[in-house]
Amino acid sequence: MLIIGIAGGTGSGKTTVVKKLIAQLPEGEVAVLSQDSYYKDNSHIPPEDRQKINFDHPNAIEWDLLIKHINMLKAGKSIEEPVYSYLTCTRDKKTKTILPHKVIIVEGILVLTVKELRDLFDIKLFVYADDDDRLGRVIERDIAERGRTVKKVLDRYSKVVKPMHLQFIEPSKSFADLIIPQGGHNKVAIDVLSAIIKKYLNENK
Numbered sequence: 001m002l003i004i005g006i007a008g009g010t011g012s013g014k015t016t017v018v019k020k021l022i023a024q025l026p027e028g029e030v031a032v033l034s035q036d037s038y039y040k041d042n043s044h045i046p047p048e049d050r051q052k053i054n055f056d057h058p059n060a061i062e063w064d065l066l067i068k069h070i071n072m073l074k075a076g077k078s079i080e081e082p083v084y085s086y087l088t089c090t091r092d093k094k095t096k097t098i099l100p101h102k103v104i105i106v107e108g109i110l111v112l113t114v115k116e117l118r119d120l121f122d123i124k125l126f127v128y129a130d131d132d133d134r135l136g137r138v139i140e141r142d143i144a145e146r147g148r149t150v151k152k153v154l155d156r157y158s159k160v161v162k163p164m165h166l167q168f169i170e171p172s173k174s175f176a177d178l179i180i181p182q183g184g185h186n187k188v189a190i191d192v193l194s195a196i197i198k199k200y201l202n203e204n205k
Contacts, residue, residue: 001100001101001102001104002197003070003103003120004103004121004122004123004125005106005112006105006106006107006125007107007112007125007126007127007172008126008128008180009128009134009170010056010134010161010165011133011141012134012183013137013184014107014109015107016184017125017127017184017186021197025197025201028101029103029201030103030104031073031103032106033066033081033098033104033105034107034108035061035066035108037082038061039061039091040062041082041090041091042090047088050090054160054164055160058110063114063117066117067114067117069098070117071120073100073101073104074100076100078097078098078100080095080096080097081095081098082095082096083096102200103197106121110169112124112126113172123178125176125177125193126172128182131162142156
């Protein structure tokens with residue numbers, strides 16, 4: 001099993017990189033685990049207080065469960081990936097069944113910050129994008145998908161997103177084997193990574 005970790009700042013284009021990468025690979029060979037699915041359940045916290053949670057801090061993630069699930073997949077066992085709602089900041093009662101695949105991609109802003117998780121990755125990637133470009137994408141996404149106003153997005157960006165990026169995410173770039181500038185627009189980097197994965201798949205048929 002080839003396990004790939006893809007990190008990068010909020011709005012850097014990680015999801016686009018993953019989508020374009022999978023589009024170049026044989027169908028059914030790759031499974032994706034999202035760090036966002038492993039946010040801790042906050043149903044015990046009053047709804048009005050959930051929006052105050054710092055989702056860009058490593059403490060917001062249930063890393064032990066993510067690490068356990070990756071090890072289960074490596075052992076040939078299926079997992080039940082949590083389903084997380086940004087609107088309610090809680091986990092759904094439903095889960096998503098993930099079967100073992102030859103290639104597992106683990107994607108999220110903080111996945112290179114935890115050593116025990118990093119040590120499971122065969123390839124570590126960091127998707128880099130200019131701060132202004134990331135902010136533009138964050139505004140579009142948070143309004144469309146998370147029900148936030150522009151004012152709330154900008155306020156959260158200045159008070160939480162940017163400081164956490166500088167403290168945790170940007171420094172984790174030093175652990176990457178490959179840095180991908182321009183996110184999903186970097187066709188050369190995606191082609192190179194695709195070729196590496198195809199070579200692995202051909203050697204492990």
